[in-house]
Amino acid sequence: MTEIYLDNAATTPMSPKVIDVITEEMKNNFGNASSTYELGRKARHVIDQARQKAAKAINAKENEIIFTSGGSESNNTAIFGTAQSRQNIGKRIITTKAEHPSVLKPMQRLESEGYEVIYLDVDENGRISLADLEDALTPQTILVSIMAVNNELGTINPLAEIGAIVKPSNAYFHVDAVQGLGNINLDVAKMNIDLLSTSAHKINGPKFLGFLYEKNSLNLPPLVYGGEQETKRRAGTENVPGIAGFGEAISEIAAIDKKSLQTKYQNLQNIILNELSQAKIEYQVNGGTQKFDSHHVLNLHFNGVSTTVLQTNLDLAGFAVSGGSACTAGSIEPSHVLVACFGKDSARINESIRISFGRYTTEEEVQAFAKELAKIVSKIQNK
Template sequence: MTEIYLDNAATTPMDKNVLNDMYDKMQNVYGNASTLYSIGRKAHTVLEDSRDVIANSINAKPDEIIFTSGGSESDNTAILQTAEARKNLGNHIITTAIEHEAVLKPLAYLEEQGFKVTYLPVDETGVISLDDFKDALDDDTILVTIMTANNEVGSHMPIHEIGEILKDHQAWFHTDAVQAYGLLDIDVNEDHIDLLSTSAHKINGPKMTGFLYRRTGVDFPSFVKGGDQEKKRRAGTENIPAISGFATAVSQITPELKHELHDRYYGFKHQIIDALNDNDIDFVVNGTVEDNPVQHVFNIWIKGIASDIILANLDLEGIAISAGSACTAGNIEPSHVLMAMFGNDTNRSSQSIRISFGKFTTDSEIDAFTTALVKVIKRIKKVD
């Protein structure tokens, strides 16, 4: 049975160039980058060359890049350490109701410690109102943490406009860019971003590797205590093969590829929509397809069928999709993102599926997926 993988928002298969680079580094660059002898200096050179590649990808300075274990550590570091470092300036934080758990859970912890958190609502396209944001901002606000692109519906937040509003405010601006990095052009200076989180495994790189961009002047203690690695900003011996693989994955992403993938993913969505319409399937798109710079995530409500039933049946066909964030998979619950968009009383949150594309996804795979999806839906409806 041929496997079709359409859950790239959860993780992506590693690029062969990344695998080859990592294998080479595992064999030949095994030294500790903090040591002074030649084997260690060789590792240090790879580390800093990788830092340069990644810094250039967001128009940052190399020494503003801190390598981490991934998006969750980067988010936790940005949020918890900002709160600790700036609690004398205020106790208010602004976020959105549809953030990833890696943002929501540290914020819940901070609320237990006495911080005040404003969770901005979103409209039916999954986007906040700038007027709501301006109304929430006050003199006690020390941090704004708003994702660049949502992991369940693909909505794109007005990051540039938020940065413009905050550029003369005391609040630091953090964005979880895990789902946007590699797909959108990100310029931390033009967007006035102070802190930015990413993860390598979303762009065909290795798991357990990411970075936190921290603007010069944004200072707080290391979240991970221990040695003096990463200029005393993140303890732990750097994973040179994974970091080098991350940089290789980044180097594969050209402006031309970004444009090509945007158009290809947009076409995939319309392939699916056309197939469902042609077969009289009762469905609704969650979010928006048009005028969205983030096209790799597609979320649809299949009316009347629980999402876990669809997932299980497609899995039997060798097709992998999801019902939402992979970080809550294995315990399928109604999506907090869809409830924020459409309310708690709708069946959308438990009857929707997420299809997410990657650079290795093909037209033929989308055709096979739509054929299988229509077959599954009609079979379940007939049983009902």
């Protein structure tokens, strides 16, 4: 049985060219990038090239890119670094109730240390109120952390508008762009972003690698101490093959028009929704499918159909989908994103699945999935 993969918000398959680049680097360029002899200089050149690609992708300067182990480390570095370096200004931080756990858990840690964290509400589409953000800002606010694209709903936050609101204040603006890089256009200068986190494995790159954009003027303390790698901002011997692969993944996704990619994903969404409507399946879309949403994520609620039961049946039929964030898989707690949108008593919390597409997803795969999904849900709902 061939498995059809529709959980690209959790991770993406590596690009064949990325695999080739990593393999070649592993075979031919094993030097330590901190060494001054030729092998070390070759490794340093590889890292410099990848850094150039990363900076260009978000309109940053090369020396504003710090390679990390991924989105979680980047988020933690931005949050704890800001809190530590700016506590003389204030201890007030603003975020949202729908953020990724790698943002929310550091916030909870800071609360235990005496920081005040404001968690903005989101509506049923996962969007914050800009008026609420403006009201929450005070002279003591040192950080506003809001994700670019929600990992469970696909909701796109208005980064330029948020950046314009935050800019006149004392706060830094941090963006978790793990689901944004590759799916929407990002410009840290135009959007007034001070800190931005990414992850390679969400854009067909290697796992356990990402970068943090840190605006030059910030000078945050590092999260990881040791050697003087990454201009003393992130200790640890650089993963040269992985960074080379990340650079290739960035180049590939940068060459793809985001509007065309979103059109492709919207067409894939429509295949599923049309099939469900034709089969007279009772369902609701969690979040939205409009221009304010990244169409690589489709979160659906099926009345009376348990998430676990539906996932299991789809898995047995050869289809990989999710019940929510992969980072909370195995948890008995309901999706905090759906709770934030619909309340803790909503049936949607335990009756929803997340389908997510990637650039290798085909119409044929989605058509096969849509038919099987309609078949399984119809059987369960008509019991």
